[in-house]
Each structure stands twice: as structure tokens, then as C-alpha cells.
Amino acid sequence: MSMKFFAFILLAMIPGLTSAAGPASSGLSDTLEERVKPCIICHRDADRIDRDAYFPRIAGKPAGYLFNQLRNFRDGRRYYQPMAILLENMSDDYMREIAEYFAAQPYAYLEPVAPALTPDEIKSVETLMYSGDPERDLPACGACHGKTLMGVQPAIPGLLGLPHAYLAAQFGGWRNGGIMRGQIPDCMSEIAKKLTQEEVNALVQWLPGLPVSGQSAAADALTPELAQRCRTILSGKEVTR
């Protein structure tokens, strides 16, 4: 009885011993999931998302959008120091693979938070969202970002599941010219500059109130006029390095 028991223990230890012998076989997987650990510390797994955090959702965003942003951070066109340092020595091929990985990740997000807005403010935001303001040459947000606001393939981001702090910072950057340096004309910068501060405040509170659902729309969802207006984003010029 006891002999059998010891034999069992010994046998059970063998796989443990072999895997401990070589660190390469210590269970570390040769996967992209292992390779993108540095991303996940901020762009959390869905079950660890912090409602008050700054970091945007990247899972499920269109791959072309994610790839363009990675390149923009690396090449200094979009300014954010932690991303610039992390990506400094990355290749286009590797970043494209990482972008496709996150685009294919399922997203789950926190329950939406009801915005602290007056009915009038909500009405004005909804008008901007779904109709725009032709007098100020402001297209409806949904005309570019998709009817469900989940983005348009391949390069326009969704607007849902993003923290309030992140949205507010992006609008601030566009209004002050601090986000997309050197990519001119930048359609979103023009639009953000036409909005009033009150409208921006209301927008960035209203958006996190929507549940994340649906998929990004197909590329043909964009009207030719808007495709022309945002051509610098859509063309994704390759940069020689």
C-alpha cells in the first residue's frame, strides 16, 4: 500500500521535474498572447477592467485602425510617451500581427454608466450623434464611426466601451492640435475644433452610457464624401524606416 503510494508520488513528480529542468519548456507558450503581455497591463483583460482607468479598449477595434495607431505612436505622429517608448524598435510586420490579434479579441465591458446630463443636453448630443449639424459642416458621428458607433472597417475606430477620461483627453488633443501631428488635414481635428466645450463635455459623458454591442461596419458604409474628407486616415501611408 505505502509502496504503491510512494511510486505514485514519484511518477507524479516526473513531469514536474522535466519541465523544471529547462526554462524553455517551463510552460511558456510560443503565442502572441504571451508576447502582448506588455499591452495587457494597461489594456486589461475584459474581466479586470477598471471603470476609472484612462486606457482605452483595444479588443474588437478594426485592425487597420489599431495598426495605424501603433505606427503613429512609433513614428511620432500621435503623441503618447509610454507607447512611443514601448514601440520604438518594432517592425511594421510585427505591429500588424499584434493589431490583428487585438481586433479579433472578444470584448466584454463594464455595464454602462448613466450620464449625469439634463434632458436638453442629451437631446443635443443625440442630434450631433445621429444627424450632425450641416450648418457647421459637422457630419453625424455615426456617418463615419458606423451606425452602431462600433467603427467602420478597416481604419475607423468604434466609440463605445471607452473610458470617459480617455475620450475627454482625445478631444482635448484634437482641439489643441496635440494628437495627430503632421497628418494634415486631420478630419477629426477639424470637427473637434468646431464643437463647443459644452458639447464636448456632454459627448464624453454620453458615450460611456451606451452598452458595447454589435460589430464594426463594412468598409462600404462610408459615403464617398466622407471617405474623401478622411482620406489621410484611410490611406494609411506607409512610412519608410
Added chain:
Amino acid sequence: MRNSNTTRLAGIGRIIVCVIGGLLSLAHMASAQTPADSDTDQVRRGEYLARAGNCMGCHTTRGGEPYAGGRKLNTPFGQFVTPNITPDKETGIGGWSDEDFWQALHYGKSKDGRNLYPAFPYTEYTKITRPDADAIFAYLRSLPPVAQTNPPHKISPPYDNQTLLYLWRKWYFNEGVYQPDKSKSDEWNRGNYLVQGLGHCNACHTPRNVWGASQDDKLTGGKIMGSYWYAPSLISPREAGVSEWPVEDIVELLSTGINGHAVTSGSMATIVRQSLQYLSDDDIRSIAVYLQSLGEKKDNAKAPRKARKMPEQVRQYLALGQEVYEKHCQDCHGQSGEGVPKIYPPLAGNRSVTMSSPLNTIRSVLYGGYPPATAGNPRPYGMPPYQHFIRDTEIAQVVSYIRNAWGNLGSLVSPEDVDNSRGSEF
């Protein structure tokens, strides 16, 4: 007249280019003087040499047009802006002759005769041979001209004074093409030429005095001017001296950015990505052979340094660091700091961790990073940035811990050290 032009000329062509590689061997050097290379061969060779000298590294802004300059180098003497070295007539070096180029590279003088500031490392490039300089120039001439006017330097007085620069050169600049050491192999000489000349490793891997002059050509390590990293000594067995490494290990680290026990990070990762990964097997090997010969052997009389008995206070401080380690670092770097070969570097016995300057280790924790994506390691694993997740106190504790765990021995690090290690060019 020249004086009145001083300011205007300040922005033009002060700094220039990089260089080379050529001395393919002593035999080649001799032959290069006789038959002129065909134009395309010369341009191709120049392109390779420009890679080896990483001219593009300084003469290109982030995401900018290659070789059009505009990158800002911040030094204690002011801000230098690299010039446009594309063959544009107005804003680049389109009006230069090969003689002008040689003047700049070899003598540190611009086309108009003015002395160049040594932010352009002519102190190293002077070792480059004329055929190599000509090949680089031919390559630069073959580039598409880019019309790009860069902002002028902002040099702080009194360093903007040409007389001072003249004196500086008298003291610190030794002009002269590399002279092979006949007692050494061709391979060693080639490595020496690449490291001390074209590669200008000295620009970073050496301490600089208060006048910004490299202290020697001994590669003894120093804080990098205009960067935020520490370039370790390539001599000392306690830093990055490689006298005890097999040549193959040195080759692997320099050409792929990683080997079984070390990884390049910070500025060096960038050099591997921009330059070293493109060098021929022979050239990388020559560099490795030369670097291996430079290293001092471990002094066994001194080593192993004995750990003194730790005061209780220190023990407690390190125990706090161990808690941080177990929570954030252990998953990748292992319970005993053993790492995973070619994926996550070991911390036990890692000289980057224990060397007297903790700067690079602190920066790796703050900012994380990926080793360079190279042909030999195209999909590197990376280190997360912890600046938003761990307070300075905890970073100080964990860095102190890894500097003293598993047989490592290093000084303790304070939260002030962590704060002083911040900063980036972004």
C-alpha cells in the same frame, strides 16, 4: 564678413555624416586604390557603410524623411539639430563635392571651412578611409533630394564661440585614418576599425569630461549625452565587457538583439535595429573578436566580492522588494531570477542589473520595452511599463531586491534614484 555670417551659417552643414566600413581587409584596401569601383558597386557599398555608421539614426527624425535631418540632440552645451544630408541643392548637401565631404568626415570642417561641433562624431570618423568616405558620399548623392530646412542649433553661450571650438579641437581631436596593427589579425583590425571609426561606439560607451570630450578610446562606459541611458563599459567584467563570452554569443546579441543570457534595451536596441542587424556575418564577427579582446579578465583575487552581513533594516527593505517581485516580476523572470533563455532575460547574475549604475534597470521597470524586432528575432517578447502601476518607493525596493538576490550584489536604490531616472526624448 565671416563673423557677420556666423549666425546664418550656424545652421548649415555643421554636422555631417557618418561612415563606413570599408577596409574589407587589408588586401582590399590596397586594391581599392587602384581600380575605381563601378558607380553602382560604389553606391551599394556606400549604402552598407552608411548602415554600419548608422548615419540615418541621427540624420532622420522619428517618422521623418530618411537622411533629411532635423533630429534634435540635447546636450549640456545646447541643442544641436542634425542637418539634411540628402542631395538637395538648397537645403541639403547637393552642392558638396567629395572633397567637401571628406573635409567634414576626416577633418571636422564644413564646406565653408568652419569647424564642426563634435556632436557630429568626426573625432571617430577621422579614422575612416578615403575610399569608404567616397562610397558613403556616392550613396548619399544617389538618394532622392528632400527639400527640408531644419531649425538652427540652439547652442548655449559660451559654447557658440568658434575660438573655444578651435581650442577644443587642439586638445581633443586627433586627426588620422585608422592604421592597422600589424601584430593583430585582419579580423581584429577590421573590428577595431568598425568599432572605433565608422561605428563610433565611443560616442556613447565612454565617459565625457566637462567639455564633452570622450575621455579616451577605451570604451569604459558612461552616461549617454543627449540620451537618458547609461552605456555600460565594454571593458569591465562587471559591466558589458565580453572577454569571457564565446564570439558566437557576442555575434548573436549584436545581430539579433538578444542571446541566451542578455538582451539589448534602450539606445542599444535602437542601434541593433537601425544598424547592426544589417552588417555582414564577417563584419559582425570582426566586431565581436575585437570587443572580446578588449575586455578585462575577471580579477579572481577581488572576486567574488563577499556579501557583508546585512543590517536588519536592509533586510527588511529587501523583503519589501521581494514582495513586489513576487507580485509583478516572477511570472516572467522566475522564482530564482532565472528568466527564460532568449525570451525573458535572467536577472540572477545579470550584469545590467548589478552594475554600479542602476539607471538602465530602473528605466526598464518604469518604461518597459521590447527588444528590437530583427530578422533573427522578428517577434520579440516584451517587458510591460510599470510607471503607472508601481510607486517609486516600490520600484526602488524591487530594484534593490533584484540587485541583491540570488547571489547578486549591488548598491541599494532609493525612490529619489527612481525619480532621477525619468525622462525621454519623446
